Amino acid sequence: MTDEDPVSRYTVRSVAKAFRLLSMVAEAPAEGVTLSEVSQHMGMSKSAAYGLVRTLLDADYLYAREPGPRYCLGTALVWLGDIASRRLPLRDITAPILARLSQQTGLTIRVARVDDGHPVFINRVDAVGAVRFHTPLGVRELPHTSAAGKAILAALPDAEIERIAADCGLPRRTRKTITEVPALLADITVARRRGYAIDDEEDFEGVFCVAAAFFDHDGDCAGALSATGIKVDLPAWRIEELGRMVRAGADEVTGLLGGRPRDREV
Amino acid sequence: MTDEDPVSRYTVRSVAKAFRLLSMVAEAPAEGVTLSEVSQHMGMSKSAAYGLVRTLLDADYLYAREPGPRYCLGTALVWLGDIASRRLPLRDITAPILARLSQQTGLTIRVARVDDGHPVFINRVDAVGAVRFHTPLGVRELPHTSAAGKAILAALPDAEIERIAADCGLPRRTRKTITEVPALLADITVARRRGYAIDDEEDFEGVFCVAAAFFDHDGDCAGALSATGIKVDLPAWRIEELGRMVRAGADEVTGLLGGRPRDREV
């Protein structure tokens, strides 16, 4: 066997397998998975899967739900995830601003940080009584299908945008997703002038987002705030108002970061 | 070597080590840990620690913060923790009640589920502008030092309380921690009559908690709601009012669970 690419020489394979297992459980239905499903999806014998699962159970990374047993994500992950998210500096700084925007707008407000041009949402505040969007945290999202992603791209030079677009390939998510680089650049040019970016059903049908980026002390984009709602609830005048509010919130974050906004025309 | 107790025959040791490493990082300062600290605390060579860390980095369970590199908990844990906590049935049910209580009281409201008589907090809503308590989620807490723990104990027969007390040994946390079984039983008897439990600086100096339990369809205690504040802000009349509000919130949760409250006198 001379496979070198899939894992580096230094990768501890058992650990990588354990993480693949956790990802599999995370992507499976909430009821959990059975041991046989694990062994099948992981391509390993039942006894090997059993050992892995037992290890995860002992560490509370999984728990067994009767009947079945069906295995679900355990409380140790709640613990680690809580600590990890609390330690993200952006989260504490932005939390009160998220809460205020959520109250003012009655919408779901999220904050993303930048990861190589891609947005990674790190916190979310659902407005009371609002529609709940099942948006994951801690995942690198596509930059061209979300308002936050486009707000982040807008802070980069066009050449950089083209590089990122080439990397991820602008996959289609809905009928209205922008899948061509020129159209993306045009949309971002408009966003730069306007001061906020818009996602008009480009990620999910019927869902509308408004987002604005904030900047750190180097003038680099550190992330974006976004407001998410149902399109039918958002006439043009409301979007304009939302854009101003999100823009103001993002500028406030920039101030708290001790940052200065980069010139709009990059 | 004939050690059998520390790990069962089915434990995948590398994975257990990876989890110990994550716990270590979680308990270390927020700035992260260096490779040498890892190898020391884990009792393994630097090269072995390097392999583990590389594996965790590749999976985004850790990320390297410059300078140093110092290793911190990564976004994959935010992702998994978010999914895990969203899938806890109690969390969705109680979320709006937490938000309402937090607004009404201006305090931090938490919800715990039961794990063998111990409370495990699974969600928290900080009131805007309130003091932030650094209370972890997803961890089995001591039953006798928190209001939530005592509210949960109050739903158990005295014999069961004595067993749990013997298990964890009632360790002291502050000057006012109850460390003797008779005093604990007396405190819980009062809580049963009153309808809510109190933690009067028994876990942290200066911190006061009020909690009430809720019940599932079997009449078993499923968890508790608690309100946490600074003692100097809470005169007796306010505590009484808080107790009524928390009790009402917990009863509401009981209703949503399709449950019926167990008879107070167990």
Added chain:
DNA sequence: TTCTTTCGTTCGGTATTACCGCACAGCATG
């Protein structure tokens, strides 16, 4: 009922592997 299937669990044996020791490179600091 009885047969059949499928589940989770357990146990040796062996091929795989993860670890230790050592050596080297990049930075700081003295």
Added chain:
DNA sequence: CATGCTGTGCGGTAATACCGAACGAAAGAA
């Protein structure tokens, strides 16, 4: 310059995690 830290690489070997087979139990079919 020397000296103390880092993190990074590479063999060799002891440790190990995996496979395959088998068992008891439970669920479904005849």
